[in-house]
Amino acid sequence: MTHAVASARGQALRRGWFRFRQSGLSMLGAALVVAVLAIAIVGPWIAPFPGHVAGGVDTANRFLAPSLAHPFGTNELGQDVLSLVLAGTRISVLAGLGVVVLGTLFGTLVGAVAGFAGGWTDEVLMRLSDLKLTIPGLILAMAVAAALGAGLLNMVIAIALSWWPGYARLVRGEVLARKEEVYVAAARAIGASPARILFRHVLPNIVSPVVVKMSLDMGFAILTVASLGFIGIGVRPPTPEWGTLLSVSRSYMPDFWWTAVFPGLAMFVAIFGFNLLGDGLRDVLDPRARR
Amino acid sequence: MALLEIRDLHLAMRSFDGEAHVLNGIDLAVERREVWGLVGDTGCGKSLTGLSVSRLVPTPPGRFLAGEIRFEGRDLLACPEAEVAELRGTGIGMIFQDPTTNLNPAFSIRTQLVDVALSAARRDPAILEGARGRAAQAAAERLAAAMLDRVGIPDAAARLGDYPHEFSGGMRQRVLIAMALIGRPDLLIADEPTTALDVSVQAQILRLIRAMVEEFDMGVLLITHNLGVVAQSCTHVAVMYAGNIVESGPVRAVLTTPLHPYTRALLQAIPTRGVVRGALRGLAGAVPNLIAPPPGCRFAPRCPRATDACRAAVPPPRGEGHRVACLHPGDRDA
Amino acid sequence: MLEIENVTKVYPGRQGMFGASPPVTALSGVSLAIAAGESFGLVGxxxxxxxxxxxxxxxxxxxxxGHIRFDGEDFARLTPVALRAMRARIQIVFQDPFASLNPRMSVHDIVTEPMVIHRATLGLGARQRSARAAELLDLVGLGPQHLHRHPHEFSGGQRQRICIARALACQPAMVLLDEPTSALDVSVQAQVLNLLADLQARLGLTYLFISHDLGVIRYVCDRTALIWRGQIVEEGTTERVFDAPASDYARMLIAAMPEVRFD
Structure with a gap:
């Protein structure tokens, strides 16, 4: 019996995978994301100079141009840029993921309650999120980070605080639409309680657009984390993080271009990958593209 | 030469599960002033037949394997797209099921009808009596009003400026019929034109289509799932099952003495006057999988009369006029 | 069993940014009485x-x-808890079998859901519910092997059978059938209509059958009412309504029926 369930889900997955595979760009996105995630996991261990990652310096070899020994060159402290970029992947991706997950959880909660309850609850929650939207995200994040103090966790919280309204609006809209489905009327007609309708009939059917938005947002979240690192209120050196790496190296441009270009390139690849994946997922999961 | 002649048309559609053979040798000839009803269950290929004629089947995923579609002698499948595009509207008019989604809500009826008239006049200036420039615009408006009047919209000239949402469903379908007929097509393809409408409105629209056939001297392909609609408004009928025409001919002959077991089953499933509760006959079984269809007659797995010969090869249509593709035809239950 | 007495429903008009809309009277003074065990047709x-x-x-x-009474009890006077219990007694089958099943739920979950909701009144444990779900599928002509499949794996007719099984889960006294066969092919429609007639005979159900298809109504209903612009314009035994329609509207509708008939 469980086998039957698995095969039904399996078939839906295979269909989705078939449609996903039709697009080369989606596949490229998926490949990039897999690579980035893999590096995020094993990055610190495959770094050729683990000592540099831990903060060790090698002043004798400052600003070496890319070579076989140092494919991405070395920086102002003589650290291997490749090692820093590989190790920094974990921090950047983890922070981006943290932001998106926190924002999604909070936003979904607010949006679901607003859309499902309606009336003044909806008004209050949505005006609150409108209010949030009037404050530029980066500025709010800066203020919060400044108040909480620098550090990875504080930065993630700070950005997530400016992140949830997008999800709240998306989820609210989806909940409003799902509420009108005939199967929801059917559930009401058999006497289902509001909580049951929300958790059994409404929320499971809005997972797809949320997942798509999460994937599309990942790139931007990584960028925002890096921006905070860049302006110096994110992760502090010596912990390697792409934005911080960029920030430090900007004073050595353009002569020692490799110190900035390679962290930037890593960021570009990660963001590009998540965006392509998100677009591909949307094509597969969007209910309007279905059937 | 028939107005429309479809010969041995085979169409395949690619999907996740494989390539489905959705049209399996369609033969059909439509003359002027004939109204052909194309009936069958969901997925039998009736709409795809209509779309094939107007070359609106997307390729890919569609692929024409064989056959020809001759419109006034020209093979549409061999024509370049530009030529077919020119035919749509002036040679072949189309109306669809949902009158709401087929009108652009952002423009008035006037704008939409005048547009169609002007583009039709570019190919056939006679439509606007050769008027050009500003005169053409005025002529197109006059024609639009005349057409609305002709399809039974009261106070047509005054309603030209109205937007689609200001019309009821039946009135919108009339507007679409006016739009389809403005280029004076020789062939009208109507795909479930009354399915979204109320019964009382349906009767009016069907009467209107009949009247237009006489007036415009055209042929009609009326695609429907409703045999009652066919009986009321068609001169001929083709019954389709799983990509084949199983029975065709003059409507009265086919519906009063149905020879194919599927046609008989369809007729027995309709709740008509005098059928007592529980006496209706449904059709057991399911439509075959068209990706790997059974080798012989596609109806054989559900057919009470099927023999080994039926399962061996697709039976060719036989008979003159009233044609049936069955090895064991008969108007009585076996 | 079901008494509808002088029911009026007015939707209030709206004052919007783009102009106001006047109030809409959807029902005005509708009265109907449906007896236990009968099949009542409502055409509109x-x-x-x-x-x-x-x-x-x-x-x-x-x-x-106006008032709507079911088994003598006025809906408007019921407490929320009593209303929920009442919902187990009147069930509905909707028109569109593709939209009325939650795509994320298995057939087992769909059919057992009413029993889960009304477990207090029904008193069925999880295992008994599963057993009953299998019975119900059998009753509507689907095998228990379908229990763990999802709605998208079924044809329209099969989905409508699942909807019927769900409606019967709590052993209701009455089932509202809201155009249950309009979205189906005729050959499938015939099977579903026969199934409904058979279930009524076996389970003693009361039907309110709503349809725009007069042929279907004539086939399954004992009595028929015609509703037009929120008012009942004709009511009587199905035979009488079809053979000797009293109102112009009924005559017009019957004349417009697309029937396979040559005369």
Missing amino acids: ESGSGKTTLTRCILRLEAPTS
Whole structure:
């Protein structure tokens, strides 16, 4: 019996995978994301100079141009840029993921309650999120980070605080639409309680657009984390993080271009990958593209 | 030469599960002033037949394997797209099921009808009596009003400026019929034109289509799932099952003495006057999988009369006029 | 069993940014009485108010005035708890079998859901519910092997059977059938109509059968009412309504029926 369930889900997955595979760009996105995630996991261990990652310096070899020994060159402290970029992947991706997950959880909660309850609850929650939207995200994040103090966790919280309204609006809209489905009327007609309708009939059917938005947002979240690192209120050196790496190296441009270009390139690849994946997922999961 | 002649048309559609053979040798000839009803269950290929004629089947995923579609002698499948595009509207008019989604809500009826008239006049200036420039615009408006009047919209000239949402469903379908007929097509393809409408409105629209056939001297392909609609408004009928025409001919002959077991089953499933509760006959079984269809007659797995010969090869249509593709035809239950 | 007495439903008009809309009277003074065990047909075209009436009967909406009584109890006077218990007694099958099943739930979960919701009154444990779900599928002509499949794996006719199984899960006294076969092919429609007739005979159900298809109504209903612009314009035994229609509207509708008939 469980086998039957698995095969039904399996078939839906295979269909989705078939449609996903039709697009080369989606596949490229998926490949990039897999690579980035893999590096995020094993990055610190495959770094050729683990000592540099831990903060060790090698002043004798400052600003070496890319070579076989140092494919991405070395920086102002003589650290291997490749090692820093590989190790920094974990921090950047983890922070981006943290932001998106926190924002999604909070936003979904607010949006679901607003859309499902309606009336003044909806008004209050949505005006609150409108209010949030009037404050530029980066500025709010800066203020919060400044108040909480620098550090990875504080930065993630700070950005997530400016992140949830997008999800709240998306989820609210989806909940409003799902509420009108005939199967929801059917559930009401058999006497289902509001909580049951929300958790059994409404929320499971809005997972797809949320997942798509999460994937599309990942790139931007990584960028925002890096921006905070860049302006110096994110992760502090010596912990390697792409934005911080960029920030430090900007004073050595353009002569020692490799110190900035390679962290930037890593960021570009990660963001590009998540965006392509998100677009591909949307094509597969969007209910309007279905059937 | 028939107005429309479809010969041995085979169409395949690619999907996740494989390539489905959705049209399996369609033969059909439509003359002027004939109204052909194309009936069958969901997925039998009736709409795809209509779309094939107007070359609106997307390729890919569609692929024409064989056959020809001759419109006034020209093979549409061999024509370049530009030529077919020119035919749509002036040679072949189309109306669809949902009158709401087929009108652009952002423009008035006037704008939409005048547009169609002007583009039709570019190919056939006679439509606007050769008027050009500003005169053409005025002529197109006059024609639009005349057409609305002709399809039974009261106070047509005054309603030209109205937007689609200001019309009821039946009135919108009339507007679409006016739009389809403005280029004076020789062939009208109507795909479930009354399915979204109320019964009382349906009767009016069907009467209107009949009247237009006489007036415009055209042929009609009326695609429907409703045999009652066919009986009321068609001169001929083709019954389709799983990509084949199983029975065709003059409507009265086919519906009063149905020879194919599927046609008989369809007729027995309709709740008509005098059928007592529980006496209706449904059709057991399911439509075959068209990706790997059974080798012989596609109806054989559900057919009470099927023999080994039926399962061996697709039976060719036989008979003159009233044609049936069955090895064991008969108007009585076996 | 079901008494509808002088029910009126008015939707208030709106004062919007782009102009106001006047109030809409969807039902005005509708009275009907449906006896236990009968199959009552309600015929109406789009905008006639038949959908509003079903929503009022199911108490998805409250009528503006008038009373709806089921088994002698007035819906408007019931406490929320009593209303939920009442919902087990009146069930509905909707028109569109593709939209009325939650795509994320298995057939087992769909059919057992009413039993889970009303477990207090039914007193069925999880295992008994599963067993009953299998029975119900059998009853509507689907095998228990379908229990763990999802709605998208079924054809329209099969889905409508699942909807019927769900409606019967709590052993209701009455089932509202809201155009249950309009979305189906005729050969499938015939099977579903026969199934409904058979279930009624076996389980002693009361039906309120709503349709725009007069042929279907004539086939399954004992009595028929015609609703037009929110008002009942004709009511009587099905035979009488079809053979000797009293109102112009009934005559017009019957004349417009697309029938396979050559005379």
